Amino acid sequence: MLQQTTVNTVIPYYRHWVRTFPTLVHLARATPQKVLRAWQGLGYYRRAINLHRSARVLCRDFNGRFPEDENILKQLPGFGDYTTAAVLSIAFNRRLPLIDTNARRVLLRLHNIRTGNGKDHEHCLREFLMKNLPRRNINIFNQALMELGALVCRPHAPLCQACPLRLSCQAVRQGDPGAIGTKPKKMFERIRVGAALIEHKNKYFIQRRPPGGLLGDLWEFPGGKAKGAESIRQTLAREIKEELGVRLMSTRAWIRIRHSYTRFKVDLHVWFCRTKPLPKADRSHKWVGLRNLGRYPMPAANAKILVQLQKQKKGENSCEYC
Numbered sequence: 001m002l003q004q005t006t007v008n009t010v011i012p013y014y015r016h017w018v019r020t021f022p023t024l025v026h027l028a029r030a031t032p033q034k035v036l037r038a039w040q041g042l043g044y045y046r047r048a049i050n051l052h053r054s055a056r057v058l059c060r061d062f063n064g065r066f067p068e069d070e071n072i073l074k075q076l077p078g079f080g081d082y083t084t085a086a087v088l089s090i091a092f093n094r095r096l097p098l099i100d101t102n103a104r105r106v107l108l109r110l111h112n113i114r115t116g117n118g119k120d121h122e123h124c125l126r127e128f129l130m131k132n133l134p135r136r137n138i139n140i141f142n143q144a145l146m147e148l149g150a151l152v153c154r155p156h157a158p159l160c161q162a163c164p165l166r167l168s169c170q171a172v173r174q175g176d177p178g179a180i181g182t183k184p185k186k187m188f189e190r191i192r193v194g195a196a197l198i199e200h201k202n203k204y205f206i207q208r209r210p211p212g213g214l215l216g217d218l219w220e221f222p223g224g225k226a227k228g229a230e231s232i233r234q235t236l237a238r239e240i241k242e243e244l245g246v247r248l249m250s251t252r253a254w255i256r257i258r259h260s261y262t263r264f265k266v267d268l269h270v271w272f273c274r275t276k277p278l279p280k281a282d283r284s285h286k287w288v289g290l291r292n293l294g295r296y297p298m299p300a301a302n303a304k305i306l307v308q309l310q311k312q313k314k315g316e317n318s319c320e321y322c
């Protein structure tokens with residue numbers, strides 16, 4: 001949960017997750033839909049899918065216990081070098097170095113390494129850590145190093161006066177630690193998207209995104225990205241024809257929702273739409289009543305549409321920009 005996400009953001013998700021799945025068996029027995037719903041809003045949904053698959057393998061083949069063998073762990077879905085080292089060192093106290101973004105920044109500054117993005121030096125940093133890992137309490141050491149990076153050796157304005165490493169830190173001697181290990185500011189791509197609310201007999205039409213792709217397996221209202229100077233009406237007509245094989249007959253603009261994902265910002269235009277004929281339901285397309293829509297895991301921007309629909313139902317005003 002903490003990859004690419006801050007602790008403060010994660011805490012409520014984590015608490016909800018462990019209440020929903022208190023043991024590995026609860027997670028293994030859950031439906032993929034329930035797992036994705038519990039993860040909704042955290043992004044990088046592949047991680048939730050991999051956790052679920054790993055729980056199933058562990059329950060089926062290892063009696064619900066984590067194997068301590070590095071090579072076996074690496075065969076679990078989603079277990080690369082970092083996750084394997086994290087589980088083995090933190091849960092089993094195995095003598096393995098752990099380098100996340102925060103730990104990497106501390107090490108780069110400690111050695112005043114200014115070139116490249118830090119990953120070029122991974123091998124040297126790992127060797128340095130291997131030589132300096134304590135004999136005991138590896139779990140505490142590894143977590144402390146990551147925490148030092150997050151709280152003290154912060155990307156901008158590191159708190160060097162409070163740092164236990166300041167006497168041996170090369171970057172401090174050079175006088176510019178904040179210039180090391182920071183990424184250039186992200187440029188967001190801005191995209192216009194149309195979403196169609198197709199309503200029939202108090203039910204709304206939703207569809208499941210293809211598995212494996214961006215936001216794969218999540219449910220959404222039909223629609224898509226506007227191409228070039230296309231109007232939202234043209235976008236909706238095209239997307240509905242392509243995705244559902246039906247014709248857009250009439251539209252009514254409703255609200256606009258703004259949402260930022262990791263790499264892009266979405267300006268989502270939500271319109272009520274009528275089509276001819278009505279789109280058909282199947283395994284990946286459903287007509288769902290408002291009360292049940294919350295059971296379907298949705299990308300964050302679509303979840304905001306749902307909140308606005310629920311407000312409208314209660315007679316509360318929907319905002320034009322959410």
Ligand code: SF4
Nearest residue numbers: 153160163166169177
């Ligand atoms: S002294 Fe400053 S730059 Fe060096 S490791 Fe500590 S916080 Fe980071």
